[in-house]
Amino acid sequence: MIRFAVLGSGSSGNSYAFTDGVSTLLVDQGFSMVSLERRLSAVDIPLSTVKGLCVTHLHPDHVHGVSVFVKKTGLPVYMNVRAKEKEPVVFDRLRLPDSSLRLVEEEHDFTVGPFSLRCFPTSHDSGGSVGWRISIADHSLMLLTDSGICSEEEMGEARDVEVLFLEANYDTEMLAKGPYPLALKRRIASKWGHLSNDQAVDFLLESGFHGQRVYFIHLSDTNNNPALLANTVESRYHGLFTVCEKGKSYQGCIA
Numbered sequence: 722m723i724r725f726a727v728l729g730s731g732s733s734g735n736s737y738a739f740t741d742g743v744s745t746l747l748v749d750q751g752f753s754m755v756s757l758e759r760r761l762s763a764v765d766i767p768l769s770t771v772k773g774l775c776v777t778h779l780h781p782d783h784v785h786g787v788s789v790f791v792k793k794t795g796l797p798v799y800m801n802v803r804a805k806e807k808e809p810v811v812f813d814r815l816r817l818p819d820s821s822l823r824l825v826e827e828e829h830d831f832t833v834g835p836f837s838l839r840c841f842p843t844s845h846d847s848g849g850s851v852g853w854r855i856s857i858a859d860h861s862l863m864l865l866t867d868s869g870i871c872s873e874e875e876m877g878e879a880r881d882v883e884v885l886f887l888e889a890n891y892d893t894e895m896l897a898k899g900p901y902p903l904a905l906k907r908r909i910a911s912k913w914g915h916l917s918n919d920q921a922v923d924f925l926l927e928s929g930f931h932g933q934r935v936y937f938i939h940l941s942d943t944n945n946n947p948a949l950l951a952n953t954v955e956s957r958y959h960g961l962f963t964v965c966e967k968g969k970s971y972q973g974c975i976a
Contacts, residue, residue, distance in 0.1 A: 728760040731967035744834040778850035807848025843868035876928035890915035891944035
């Protein structure tokens with residue numbers, strides 16, 4: 722059985738865990754180490770089982786706790802090589818030792834313990850931003866967050882996975898009428914920003930995703946509402962889904 726958990730999702734911090742009960746993989750670490758350990762404990766995943774950490778991109782809500790994580794565990798951190806090339810200042814602030822850093826190419830498979838991994842490019846204003854496809858024991862999952870548009874490649878990656886973690890950051894009308902400055906609204910809605918609720922559902926329908934469940938992640942506090950998102954999804958998509966609210970953990974499994 723493969724278990725997984727949304728340890729936290731949103732502007733205050735993001736982290737996701739995948740485990741077979743012996744080995745665990747993390748994607749992103751936007752929390753303090755104390756918070757990460759507490760969140761793992763809450764879903765019965767020991768920190769001692771973690772074998773590595775994958776990073777989607779270098780914004781603080783995804784990498785805030787990476788440096789301390791490496792200092793405490795000495796575990797490897799896997800990151801798209803373009804993140805270091807395109808964001809050298811932000812990258813250097815992480816102060817990752819060479820012994821823990823693993824720079825990987827997009828669309829190249831590699832393994833971490835029992836996990837087979839592949840990253841693919843996303844469209845975001847953080848250089849080298851990627852999503853992740855994770856395979857283990859003939860099961861596959863995919864995480865796509867922080868991307869202003871959806872590509873054919875992303876749709877192809879999602880088509881046959883069993884569980885999909887998909888950004889639904891904002892409702893278009895709430896963003897337009899909300900309190901953010903115009904420049905920030907344009908950034909969020911741009912090709913380098915985030916996926917709206919409608920874009921997320923479009924992705925599901927156009928990709929042909931037919932897996933077990935979708936977890937909608939990275940909802941904005943200001944420009945989205947969980948009930949509104951659920952209504953939008955139910956009106957167009959007929960599969961199983963979970964809306965992940967900020968501050969809450971969610972878990973599931975693939976038998």
